[in-house]
Amino acid sequence: MTLASRIKQEAQSALKQLYPDVTIELSMIGVNQTKPEFSGDYNIVLFPFLKLLRQKPDVIGKLLGDKLCEGSDLFGGYEIVSGFLNLSIKDSFWVQYLTANYTNSGYGLKENSRRVMVEYSSPNTNKPLHFGHLRNIFLGAAVSQILKNDGNEVIKANLINDRGIHICKSMIAWQQYGKGATPESTGTKGDHLVGDYYVKFNDAYKAEVAALIDSGVSEKIAEKEAPLMRGAQDMLRKWEAGDKEVRDLWHTMNGWVYKGFDKTYDKLGISFDKLYYESDTYLLGKQLVEEGLNKGVLFKKEDGSVWVDLKDDGLDEKLLLRGDGTSVYMTQDLGTAKLKYDDYHLDQSVYVIADEQNYHMQVLKAILKKMGEPCADGIHHLSYGMVELPTGRMKSREGTVVDADDMVAEMVRLAGEQTEQSGKTEGFTPEELSTLYETIGLGALKFYLLRVDPKKKMIFDPKESIDLHGFTATFIQYAHARICSILRKEHVPQQPDTNIFSGFRQTAELSLMERKIILALEEYTMILQDAANELNPSAVCNYCFQLAQLFNTFYADHSISKAESEEKKQLRLMIIIMTASVLRHGMNLLGIRLPEKM
RNA sequence: GGCCCGGUAGCUCAGCUGGAUAGAGCACCAGCCUUCUAAGCUGGGGGUCAUUGGUUCGAAUCCAAUCCGGGUCACCA
Incomplete structure (x- = not known):
């Protein structure tokens, strides 16, 4: 259980004890991270309770704060500021969390028996992949990984439009x-x-x-x-x-x-x-349409064309077979949807498709539902905004498309150029360097396309190319490389499989940055949960960047090798081991590798 | 025109199941490498959260209307 939800539950049961006659729903209890300008780590908002409990916030806050802290291994103290109960988490809790988890290599894995298909890429075979496809491909791959990490059985599918x-x-x-x-x-x-x-x-x-x-x-x-x-x-x-x-x-x-x-x-x-190849599947929908006609769900017009009436669903009439009996796009998609379901008995079928097809996907689902097909309910359109150039949409006929292969090559070239410029090539073999440049260049590209909320369209300016500073994969890779460097120096394994600091005893107070990082590490499983629920890899991007940022700040004024005591050294080693491990895990979900040196 | 989506700093974006003085990155300015990697860190300027009204103790967040931008409404895929 995550800390935030534990706090909610403890608050609920404390309130129950304090006010036995009143029922406070869990959803009424707002738990947030405390802003830096106030004391404490998490806060509980007191306003929602005022009417129910008929008391002033200061009174409720004091009672609740005392109750929560009483004999608690979690709460070390509290402060009430203008309607907020700011709770301090005990150092001992943070340390216990860290020592129990820093050797983890998996996060957020849980049993979840759902079987999910994610369809992405889905190219036409008349032209090479372009920049817009890359967003689709990276999104699909990342979402697949995120769902798999959430315990689902995931089938990654590609429907090739080959005819x-x-x-x-x-x-x-x-x-x-x-x-x-x-x-x-x-x-x-x-x-x-x-x-x-x-x-x-x-x-x-x-x-x-x-x-x-x-x-x-x-x-x-x-x-x-x-x-x-x-x-x-x-x-x-x-x-x-x-x-x-x-x-x-x-x-x-x-x-x-x-x-x-x-x-x-x-x-x-x-x-x-x-x-899946459309040349294999394009005829499949016809039979489905025949069945629909027989069931009376579909109707035929005078010219022999077949239609569905979706006006009750707030949609329109839609053609499913032409007058000459040939199938249209929708017919094919109906057939393919059924085929996917028959092949795998899917609980969910995710389609990674640009938002220009929102209406089409809505209609697809509505038709299948109307026909009583069991595949209908699981259909989920992961709709993403298209990638545009500053001059507008990319048009292959006008030659304004940014080619995917060119883009990858350009990013790798840029990574090499910057590495050489900053004189960081020492101690690498030529092979290692070319691997490194690919890791950095490709990572930058993936991160750039994944860091924005999928549903928002994005504008890409090729002239400016892609930065390797700031909110980028490079930033995160760099933080990771720094950690690895320290671990090498201290002869500590990157991913210990047992607790190598079993003798650790905490006596010194945690510094601000130490607790901030541990707090962030603790949040990770919740972030994964959200990303899986929302099918949103950008949540992982944002989190990894923030964690790397925290590490860099921490790194700037906390020496690890020359820590003030052996205790601090061990504590900080555990912190950075776990930080690197979480970064690797998160970025791995996004398909981005983290170098040990750069 | 109907339906759908978006509008937050000069630019690119977080924050949106309501919570404290709205945050990052880029760009700009000023500092920080004899100390674990400066692809970094610290500080600074920069905002009518499109507009108006409503709900609320409290709204960038919810509701309504309006404005702006985009998508879609094919016997194309």
């Missing part, structure tokens, strides 16, 4: 302009090569449309009749009919893309437990 008109666009452009180019013949990463032809399609198509308009055709007709567009549509029909030549080309080009993606995922340290 459709957009895929045919790069295929036809390659056919017409590629001259047999392959990743090998051009030395280009496969996903980039295919992406180049997607861009080529759009350029050439635009020119075709312009030419048609010049020759007197209306814009609408021109867009439909441009030869490239007709070619792409023709190709899609052939693909659906299973045309061998088209399928072969499709296999080949997607193969190039997958090789490229694998390289990128590998570099990012990202993996999946289950891959």
Whole structure:
């Protein structure tokens, strides 16, 4: 149990004893950390009790304070300031907490039998990953880890959008302009090569449309009749009919893309437990729609198209099958949702998808619910804001996208540059240095994209690139490296598996910073809990940064090696061991490694 | 226009299940390396928490309205 909740419960039972006739709900008891300008560690707000207890805050505060402190191993004293009961936690409690926990390597792990799927990344196979995908990927991976750490069984899934008109666009452009180019013949990463032809399609198509308009055709007709567009549509029909030549080309080009993606995922340290391909699943929804029709949940219009009426849910009518019987996006998603559920019997299915699809996801869930599908309840849209440039949204057709591979390379380069500038490369082999630069560069990138509340959109200015100072992974990595340096010097293991200071006895009072850090360490499990409940990795980012900040302040005026006594030295070693361990644990959830030297 | 989301320091963001004088980072200014890593630390300036009204002992936080920005409302995905 966390300290804050223990304080709440003790306060409740103390009030029960003091005022047996009155029931005070746990939710009425506000426990907060005391602000630095007041004495004490935690406070209880007295205002909510005034009416119920019919007494002044000073009176209630005194009774409650006395009761709580009486014979307590936890509370050492209190002070009442304008309606707040400021409670001091005994040094002995903090020390006991520290000695009992500093050898931990796991935090917040609990039994939780839920089975959860997290779908993220979900790329199209017509272009390489860009900066916006990175937010999605890091979010999905971090949320998976956070949920797993919370005791859930987590299945990391990737739904690959490998078919459709957009895929045919790069295929036809390659056919017409590629001259047999392959990743090998051009030395280009496969996903980039295919992406180049997607861009080529759009350029050439635009020119075709312009030419048609010049020759007197209306814009609408021109867009439909441009030869490239007709070619792409023709190709899609052939693909659906299973045309061998088209399928072969499709296999080949997607193969190039997958090789490229694998390289990128590998570099990012990202993996999946289950891959779904839309080419396998895109027909699945149709059967579901048939069943819905039979059940009378869906209806057919005169032209044969199938619809669902969601007006009772505050939504609209939605098309599920075209008049010609072909499926739409929603149809596919219905099928995939059911497939996921049938595959794993999920308690929860998390979709990491940008907020532009909020409505779509709402409709998806509503339809499944209406059809009585058991998968409906578990569907949860982890909606995140899109990454924008200072000039607005990234547009692949306008060439304003920031490529993911380029971005990673740039960050690693920056990490190397700064390390060399500050002259910290001594004692590293070239291999160690390149690992270090990747750890720093990639860490900075991940942290930058995870530190903001997912639901908020974010603006990224490539010109300013990403800072390695302040609220960054680098800051946290640096604090960790400093701790490791001290531990090396003192010949103390980073992660002791037994209590190496079993003889420790506390006699000296804790300093302000010593107790502040232990207090922060104690909060960690609660932070993990919140992050898991909210599916919010930014909570972990904020916490780790604050902890590193506390350590740096502590470090600035507390010597460990030359502590004033052996007792203080041991105490501080335990503090920094646990601090480093918590930082590693938290950052590991975010997919960020912490170097021992930097 | 309907629905959804956002608006906090010059910039990027915390804080939002109501609690004390609203916090960080960047940028700017002034200090701190003969002492465990200065990618750090200390201090300083900088705010009408979009606006107005309401609920409350107490509102950045809850409610309503308004303004501004974005998203979405396809037989696209």
